[in-house]
Amino acid sequence: MLILSALQHDALVELFNIGVGQAANALSDIVGDEVTMSVPTLRFLDRAAAGALLAGDDTRVCGVRQHYEGSFRTEAIVMFAEDKSLDIVRLMVGDAVPFEELTEMEQEAMGEIGNIVLNCCVGTLASLFDQELRGSLPVVQLASSAVILGASAAEPGRSPVVLMLHIDLALATHRIHGYIAFVLDLGAFEELRAQVDGWLARLLPAAGR
Template identity: 60%
Template sequence: MIQLNELQHDALLEIFNIGVGHAAASMSDIVREEVRMSVPSISFLNRAQAAALLSSAAAGPSRVCGISQHYEGAFETEAVLMFPEDKSLEIVRLMVGEAVPLEELTEMEQEAMSEIGNIILNSCIGTLANIFGQELTGSLPAYHVGTSEEILTASGSPADAIVLMLHIDFILERHEIHGYVAFILDMSALSDLQEQVDRYLAKAMGS
């Protein structure tokens, strides 16, 4: 597996934090209170390791809500935003208010979570595209519920795919929710991403 050096890792972490900062501003408008989002860590894992990480974060093999979009251009990836299923309902409740009955809330979950996924994933990918000066186009969001393994395999990605995992802290005044964004990459896409990061660093350092 290709490993990023410290400079590449820090650059990618900074870019993703810019992206989720844009997403937080959009989310603040929707929930009508300040939303703070950050990416405290990123890691490169194989699919089994990524599934295990999600299961441990959900305190066991509970169901995960995932919103995926396929992107292609400067590099190709399947991007998936994931929250434990109980947390996804909590986020939807924040979006629509306390007055909506639970049965109606459940019916709205797919549409609301797809909107959130679209905001967060496009903010991350859009920031990458802008900073790299490249085109990246995405599909419409797809909604999935299942185990972490089922969510990560829904895209049809091979078992040996590399997963770039972003840990996302989603903080509101009275809530703190932890989620993940996974970028599923094959070796070619991973190499393309590394090349784009190197170009960005060279430009930033004036070389």
């Protein structure tokens, strides 16, 4: 079973909280309004359970995925309900853009938003772990969360673990719920846990003893 201690769990939450805070600042600059993100909640699930968490039926979500390699390998995906992703795009490109033009820009805009959120989170981990993680170009997908996470193709007992972060993105007139998923195989999970232990040992020397 893949288990984190309470200290490791709290450390990961704090690390990702720094990352989503940086993402909120970057998005604030883009939309010209204050954007805040809640402290993320963190859960480890298999792909099937993770796929049911955001939308338990066939409701489509907008997912932006990137692959990262370096000190550990992971596939990172940020997901919002499809209607909420359109809200985010409108905030990014402005209400003055005609709807027919907005649909042509939506994937590019969502790719940029996902790239900002994911790179801020992953970049924070890399920086604080003093490691290098290299990311691929973002890929945008509209499908059910189960399809995006590959839950339908997962084999029971052999599915990689999914680290799910629940985030609330809030502006003056909008509140948008989303998830960030990190798909980790056993080796990547163990490496992530080792990196967390190393960070804790540097931050709190007694924790490494």
